[in-house]
Amino acid sequence: MNLTAVEVLGIWLAVGFTLAIFSFLYRDNPIYRVAEQVYVGVSAGYGLVVTIFDFLLPLFWEPLKNAFLTAIGSPEATSPGSFVVIIPFILGVFIVLRVFRNLTWLSRYSYAVLVGTAAGIVIPQVTDSILIPQVGNTINPLYPWSLNPEYANQGTFWQFIYSPGMDALVTLVGVFSVLMFFFFSVEHRGVVGGIARVGVYVLMITFGASFGYTVMARVSLLIGRMTYLLNPEKGGMVGAAVWQKPTIVLLVLFIVAMILFALSEKKRRPPAEAPAG
């Protein structure tokens, strides 16, 4: 695939920044810190631009402009528009004004609308969408214990374990015991203590599963970056010319730079003297 000069430059940049971040694994160094700051700056700049184009212009500026054009009877208006958008806009500005200490109180009105009124919808909506269906799915009939045909080719044991009754029983016991563990109004002693104990074990299995999945997720991210380094995007840079091998060239450069950095640091800081006393 033919690449333009700009695309090649882009791939070199991407590979360079990837290696710059990986250099932190060896130790903290200036190259890593430059890359880190570029990341912060570029992300914030990206966020700013997206906020302007995806939010400020369409959701605030356009309705306001059109409302004004409609009001003066201009044919340029593309929709009726709305002047009301000014109110939430001002409430938003109140939040931005938090950078001034003595105007912080203004943002209380913004939060009253943002968080306060949201409380009004949370109660009915969450009850309706989560509480009732989830509790309902926990209380299932504890029969039949017949073998589950869906697992027919996996042996009798698994068919039994996945039988509807068994599934319902384990789920009921699991959910109930976990809730009992979180229920602190009763002292965890005797029967309650025993149920809470089961709850702890269920939670440990849950956390174990979460741990396994978290490891999986982190490793996947690494695999993603390594795949990129081995074969930078757009047709794969397989070719004889040096400019087609960013990873290897930049890797060598980085190792040299790290060695130089280590040497210069050693020179600047003579061996530490033994602490007095």
Added chain:
Amino acid sequence: MQFIRRQLPLWVTFFGALYIFISWYIPSSFTFQIGQRRMAWLGQDIITGWSNWISIISGVALFYGILTLILYGWSKVRSRQPGYGYSIIMLVSLALMTALGLLYGTKAAPHVTSISYLLAPGKLQVGQEFALGLFGQINPFQWMYTNVMLPLSATMFSLLAFYIASAAFRTFRAKTTEATILLIAGVLVMLGRVSSGDLVPQLSFVSDYIMNILNAAGQRGILLGIVLGQIAFSVRIIFGVERSYLGGGD
């Protein structure tokens, strides 16, 4: 003044929440007429209109984060704090990215953006013709996203793979019954969810059972706990018992 600063926001919360709460239970809308327009005053259309408000408030609030970042970097540079050079790099990359975005827009190919359109309708802006020649059909803004922001961000988080491996190796010990259960469940899921599970089907069944039944039960317990907490918290907000969300200060 004290009333406006402290009490009134709580009343706004109370009546606002009540208004939304009642509207939630009304399947259609009550409306009235102003000139040409029909406006709703209660019901589903209120929820839609209110959600538009929330969008706008949270949209403007996004500027707050970026503004504090700029002010923080700027104050570091102005007072020449150690490492202020890095803050300069941060500010420069922020400015560069913003400038590119405002000039070339956010689409895959460069186009006349609304911002540049405001400056001179229908014309390519300063630098756009130059960039069209240099970048061809590539938008420099998207180019920066793909080649600078994406590798930096993705690699930054991929470092965690090394840390989690090292942490697991150092701290994952079967010292108590609970820790042993956690360890066994973790190991079984890790083995069952990759190709080892496809080669040894029993591993896959065990991990499926852990995920679909046991994990689901535990997670449901946690979920119900969170949801009940959320509902209780909302009640406390509505009645002004919970005020932390309003922020401190006078």
Added chain:
Amino acid sequence: MERWEKLVSAYLNLDRRIIYLLVALAVLIPLIWPLNLPVKAREEVKAIFDTIEELPPGSTILIANDYDPSSEPELYPMTVALLKHSFLKKHKVIIITLWLTGPGLVVKALEQVKEELKPLGVEPKEGVDYAFLGFKPGGFAVILQMGGNIYGLETDYAGNRLEDLPIFENVRSLRDIDYQVVLAAGNTIDTWIIYGSERYSYLIGGGVTGVIAPNIYPYYKARQLNGILGGLRGASEYERLLNAKYQVGVGRASKGMDAQTMVHLLIVFGVILANLAFFVQRSIERGRD
């Protein structure tokens, strides 16, 4: 005994950089020399694939792309696979993101998918076959807005008014959506279920990072989610299902699964060995006391 003790303590105090190196090798070697280990598709993944497969052509699918470059390796392959599948089935696709730094990935994915589908004679048109709404702020508020009146979002990513786009002619609210897949790296999946699919009653599936995949199993169990794509593995299973049906080739996720297996084996092996070493050390110390 002395030598054993030394070996055990040397293993338990292994330099972290050696662990890093081992992890890096476990990733790199299978990527360079693939083992082509098997990956079978699970029920959770098949459910999403079958739903898109069985919907009549021309159905409207909403893809929420709620992630940013920090989880790109896990979720980007899902975006690509889902887009490919939907376009091959001639569905209409609406994409939105609730994450501020997410839109660039959608732009990239659309470019890539269009390029890869061109040789197959599938050329989806913007505004007719698909629309990208860009980023919209407000989380749950955006979902409520879409449920009440989708035109309230005003414009798509390119700045066209939604009323003017043919794809939105029959889509005025979330109620008109046939199927949604949420690709989430955070709790937006809960938000979509609470304020979207449950409120406006439509079918929804979830593709999520490994970190939050276990959290959404209760929804799957209660049929509030019809399927789950969990992490790179889920993406890989989907790619393989798609390739088996349409021969479009597998993507990055499938190529990474061998490395994933190797690293998991390495970590499991290391942890088990470290536990054995730990108990040996403890019994030696107890014996000394």
